[in-house]
Amino acid sequence: MTRPVESPRLSVLIGRYQGVSIDVxxxxxxxxxxxxxxxxxxxxHAETAAAKLQAHSGALVGAHGAMPPVGVTLMNELGIDLSGHRSLPVTPESMRAADLIFGMDREHVRELIxxxxxxxxxxxxxxEFVHRAEQAAPRGRHQRLTDWLDQVGDGRGDDGADLVGVxxxxxxxxxxxxxxxRAVIAQLDDLTQRAVAVLGTRRSLAR
Incomplete structure (x- = not known):
């Protein structure tokens, strides 16, 4: 049975950090x-980790677009129903409200910044986030997310996207x-699982 996903906003529990939800x-x-x-x-992955996180998607161009049928079919194979997804534009308000923003490539990051x-x-x-966060010191029990993100991003270039290689x-x-x-979904599956690990399970004992 596939699990319908609320779109464009997905709200799920995934990790305990003083009861505060992280908006991604x-x-x-x-x-x-x-x-x-x-x-x-x-x-x-957040639901599995039992912590609090809200994840939602946004578009840099266009709006109200549906996921192509091939994507819907392949995600259905994973038990995730994205047939109802419709894209929404990134806005100054959505960027301001987010605690953490992920672009899928460096041009997205440059445009967002x-x-x-x-x-x-x-x-x-x-x-970049996954690689940096895995190498950074774990977030402290009472450390603010903004302070920890400063540590994760230490040494980045001015445009915030300093990775090399396509x-x-x-x-x-x-x-x-x-x-x-399939390759993209597998890559995203791996990266999101690791992102949840550094955002949630390292601090799962914090109440």
Missing amino acids: LVVCSAGRCRSPIAAALLGV SRSPDARPKTFTLT ADDIVDPYAQRPEVW
Whole structure:
């Protein structure tokens, strides 16, 4: 049985940190492929980790677009129903409200930071965040998320996207073969599971 996912906003419990929910905005170009898949997978892994996190997706261009049928079919195979997803545009309000923002590639991060320079400390590519957070010291029991993100992002370039090599970006599967979609979903599944681990399970004893 597939699990319908509330779209475009997904609210799930995933990790105990003083009862405070972390709001995560996941962004890609049109908000139809990568970002809703990543937001849904964050929710699934978060639910398993029993912590509090809200994940939702946003589009840099366009709005109200549905996920292509191939994506819906492949996510159904994982028990996740995204047939009702419709993209919504990223807004200054959604960026301001988010505690953490993930772009799917470096151009997304650059565009987001150009729109809202104040969001730079909390805006990363998903790949960069996972790699940096896994190497950083775990967030302290009573440490504010903003302070920990400053540690995670220490030494980044001015544009906030200092990774090297196109392999650091998540490939856009739009109009690609099903094999490409499967590879992207597998990559996002791995990265979101690791993101939940550093956001949740390291601090799961905090009440």
